[in-house]
Amino acid sequence: MSTAWQGPPEPVDQPADDQPADDRPTDDRPTDVPAPVLELRGVTVRFGSVPALFRVSLALRRGEVTCVLGENGSGKSTLVAVLSGMEQPAEGELLVDGRPVRLRSPRQARAQGIATVWQDLAIAPLMSVWRNFFLGAEPTRGLWPFRRLDVGRAEEITTRAMARVGVTGLDADQAASALQAGERQSLAIARALHFGARVLVIDEPTAPMTVAQRALVLQSVLAARDSGLAVLFVTHSPQYAHLVGDRFLLLGGGRVAGDLTREDVDVHDLTRLVAGGDELSRLTDSLRERHQRR
């Protein structure tokens, strides 16, 4: 293989549903939490004079799923744009492994191990699944000028990587247009896993999905988390967020309106909070208080 960008050693095949999420040690976790893989400190992004994000801070850690919730226009997409290198913050810092970095392009973000699954699930629909999977990093064999794609290996790896995130029985040679929305998202997640990303940013697609398709997406989110990735999951749905999230970042008007953990809220509170709009901050505070008093 002549590509410089090699995948990590092949993972142990372990479906995510074999391992209930709560088996993870939570009590005997060291008191000082591990350093975040990716951190935002006071990040502000302005479009003209309007801040799309205002002093947003957040930390993403290994094996943790952070869900970002908020209404349309609350800054979710801008946050994704900052993390994926599409947008540069006007103020604030972005730290990878504690070191400040500037991400000037999606390519640089990927070089830092940040993989993004875009909202529009951008794939080339008329190309086969394996061609999409390896786009930009195709395995080859032979010497130039006879260097050619290693089709057999590419198909095999694609099938295996897709099975790892829960898409089984896939014909890697079929056109990617045959994939449903959830499977397309799984394709992007599988790609991130295979190429050794450490941070996975998922902007939930706007395309309508069936419950089964959504379940597939959540399953691949868990597969990514269990492989030790830090996951940022941007979603509209508090129900689905609560299924997989360890932490919940509520955005409202470009500001962090709430930063909660699993212990702070149950799914009903979370739903109310997301629907709450203006009262988000106040509710969050009162909830925190109640939680501490308990």
Add this chain to the structure above:
Amino acid sequence: MTPDRSLAFGPPAPVAPRSRGRRAFDRLLARPGVSALVGVALLTVFFGVQSPDLISSAGLAAVLEVAAPLGIGGVAVALLLVAGQFDLSIGVVAVSSSLLTALLVTELGLGLWPALLLSLVAALLVGAVNGLLVVSTGLPSFLVTLATFLILSGAAQAVAAAVADAPRVGGLRGEPGWDSAHALFGSTAQLGDGRFPVSVLWWIAATGVTTWLLWRTRFGNAVFASGGAPRPARELGVPVGRTTVLLFLGTAAAGWLIGTLGLARLGAVQVTPALGTEIEFIVVAVIGGCLLTGGYGSTVGASLGALLYAVSREGITLSGYDPRWFEAFLGALLLVALLVNGVVRRRLRAVPRS
């Protein structure tokens, strides 16, 4: 443990597998160019019944002679169409590069080979300008290459009139290097009653090499992605800009080759204004199954399209119809091809939900 958390992802729903034959059929349909192949077969039978001359070796040679230059251009244009771009300037590059070669030989007294090399460089420069303009400005390549076409077309006629005082520049026979250049680009082989031009071999080679490039190399994958999904391709690190410029260099080189083949065959170049020929390459590629929207197509298909074009042109002439009907016939063929492409595309997009 929250009940929500114990998410039970059951086994995937059972999938009704499609039958083997059905799948093979879908795959066959998914191959661009299958419809062109069917078209070639149908037309050969149709015209062959009316005028058996078409199927003789002489008829075949005549068909291939028409198809070869068209196929070479069609193959290059097909690659560009797959990458989501357009090139109208290929025909005029053919004419003006061969004019340049002829003028360099007759006016400056250069040998044929240095002249060919210089005109190749000039053609590649035109391609580079086209490609870089398209990539850097983001303008539609249709308009950029239309501008190049007009500039080159006008300049070629003006230069031919000013320097050679005629729209025809000839007298290359016997110049130094003519014999070897003629052998490589202009020779013919007698097989039966037909004189088969060497351009057929160039055409086959071009089709073979580009097919391999398109389906079996990283470059080919980049071509598909540049046309099918440019934004994600860029995000994933596919060199979309470089690929596009290389493809414009490819069409320019193809134009030069077409021009050189004609020059070596006739020993002269005829400079006549013809917008129609510019469209032919694109027509041929589309008949061969390329989508104008990019991301899909094949160079074998484009070659079959060229064959279809040639068979119908020769067929109409040999069958005794008024040759002026040919253009109308070509238009009808194009329409059929567009409709078939649309059907194939819908089928591709709506492949089985498995």
